[in-house]
Amino acid sequence: MRVTPLLFAFILFSHLAFAQVPQVPREIKFADMTLRLNAHAQREIQQDVDALYRSPQYFQMKLDRVNLYMPTIERVLREEGVPMDVKYMVIQESSLIPDAVSTSNAVGFWQFKKGTAEEVYLRVDNQIDERKNVVSSTRGAARYLKKHHGHLDNWMTTVVSYLMGLGGAKGYYGTSMHGKKVVDIDKNTHWYFKKFLAHKIAFENQVGKLVSNGTYLEEFRVNGPTDFGTVARQLGVTEAHLREYNKWSSNGKIPGDRTYTVVYVRDGSTPPRPALASNQPQTDVEIYRNNQSAYPRVTGNTSRATQPGQIKVNNIKAVQAAQNSSIEAFADRIGKNERKIRRVNDLKKKDRIEAGSYYYTKRKKAKAKHAEEHVVKAGETLWEISQLHGIRLNSLKAKNRIYKDKDLRPGMVLKLQDYRKRNEEIEMARPSTPKPQNPPARQVAQQETQTAPARQNAPSQPAAQIFPAKPAESRTNTTVHKVSPGETLYAISRKYEVTVDELRNWNNLGVESILSIGQDLIIRK
The missing domain is CATH 3.10.350.10 (LysM domain)
Incomplete structure (x- = not known):
């Protein structure tokens, strides 16, 4: 075959691109920790990084899956308040193959066994296996990790607990790692964590690039009962396409026990945040309400969100809190003045910093930059809404003529840019009236995967558990x-x-x- 100059240049460029294998540094920032690697650990991890890059074709195939699914995974992890670095675990676990099965019968994106999946509220039966659903399984993994971190107080040991279980990690580490922020990595460090670091190093500078065929993943929330054929016609794709990317439904049926997220591939570049749509009729207010999960808008180096100067929230410089603390301790950790942190975030001296929440380091705006309105959720406060949209608390109160949290009502439509006129009625979001369905045995209010059917068009909620009153017991003993x-x-x-x-x-x-x-x-x- 005659090699043209253009073809030669392409081959040379491809070779050079893959020849530049990332090198393992002596120090790595991970979650809220600093890891110091000795020479032995560097060599060991480098061998794994080299192995991942050994086949350019295989690496590109895996990278395409990573960049197809990662925007959705990052969104769910962000909503759950889990460090972005955790996302590299899913590459290590399954290479983002939805129906991957391990030798120990762990299944799906995050390689859950059946019992563990059910304990984080994933449905696993002969019809539905949410371990193969990227949204459901990622939320389940985030819950699992948060629960373990609450006991281990260390993200390195939390990662290892994903393999060993909480009891295994407690037995392996004891309390020696609780709260440690600087850790030495050497030959005695658990192999699973060193393998995890290899995946982080191999992919962290590759995540966020375009999929090679120019496509991206879009989400569509479905309230059944329905089937892939019906949804496919609604989306303008084939039923075979939905079956290929939604292997969590074994027969193409979508039951009505909860809201499920169907994913499909579209041409073009990934939107700033994955689009969320629904199969239910909506008013204009309801369309906005379903899109409220896009706020706050976080941009920048989200893998280092807990470090100052790395991210912007709603286009304002901000930092994500790595742990619960006082305002003074938080300000000291990020190198900022405590009084300024209180002022720009409308905080009181007695307020506490909550892990996973975003806090501004520059002053918020007099009006929201992107959203025009906000639909109030149950239990929400004026301060929470102001933080969500990057608007000053006093401005939010003045625009809506509401000054106390007790005056808020679920469904209220608050203005974020214009002022409500004197004597103007506050608009209330109109709920849709879906077909009545029997409620599931338990309901978990979440933003995508497990919303009770009776509340399928309610505003997106923070991850919280809602347990209904227990039904009359038929068991007597x-x-x-x-x-x-x-x-x-x-x-x-x-x-x-x-x-x-x-x-x-x-x-x-x-x-x-x-x-x-x-x-x-x-x-x-």
Whole structure:
């Protein structure tokens, strides 16, 4: 074959691009930690990085999957308040193959076993397997990791706990790593974490690039019952296309027990935030309401959001809090004046900094830059709304003539740019009236994956658990089970032939509850 100068240049460029394998540095920033690598650890991790780059064709195939799914994964992790660095775990776990199955029968993007998946409220049965749904499984993984971090207080050991389980990580590390922010990485560091670092180094400068075929992933929230054929016609794609990218439904049916996210591929570059649409009729207000999950708008180096000078929130310089603390401790950590942090964030001296939340380091604006309105959610405060949109608290109050949180009502449409006129009625968002459905056994208010059907058009909520009143019990005999070492809710549910949800309801357990050895659990038979 005759090699033209143009073809030769292309081959040379491709070779050089892949020849430049990232080199493992002596120091790595990870989550809220600084990792110091000795020479042995550098060599060991470098071998894994080199292996990932060994085949340019294979690396590009994996990279395309990464850049197709990663905007959605990043959005969910951001909503859950989990460090962005955690996203590299999903590459390590499954290479972003939706129906990947391990030798131990762990399945999907985040490689959940059935019992663990059910404990983070994923549906797994012969019809639906949410482990293969990128939105559902990512939210489940974020919950799982947050729960473990609450006990381990260290993101390195939390990553390792994903392999070992919480009990295994506690036994392996004890309390030696609690709260440590500077850690030495050497030959004794757990292999799983060093493998994780290899994936972080290999992909962190590649994430965010265009997929090679010029496409991106879009999300569509579906409230069933319906099927892929119906949804495909609505989206203008083929049913085969939906089946290819939504392997979580084994038969193409979408049940009505909760809201499911269907994904499909579109031509073009990824929007600033993944678009969220729904299959339900909407008013103009409802269309905006479903898009409220796009706020706050976070740009910049989100993998280092907890470091000053790395990100902007609503186009204003900001920092994400790495841990719960006082305002004074937070300001000291990011090198800012405490009084200024309080002033630009409308905080009081007694207020606390919450892990995962964003705090501005420059003054907020007199009006929101992007959104014109905000629909009030249940339990929301004026301060939370002002932070969400980067608008000064006093400006928000003045624009809407509302000065106290007690005057807010769910569904109120607040103005973020214009002023409400004197005697002008506050608009209320009109709820849609979907077809009545039987409520699921348990309802979890979330932004995508597990919203109760009766509230399918309600505003997006922060990750929080809502447990309805317990139904009348048909079981009459009560047994008390004492938790043994290593037992999980799933194992106990199998033992007594009940469901995990029933165990949670009988014992008032939330998704982040941890079983203790010797704990008494009520079993109704």
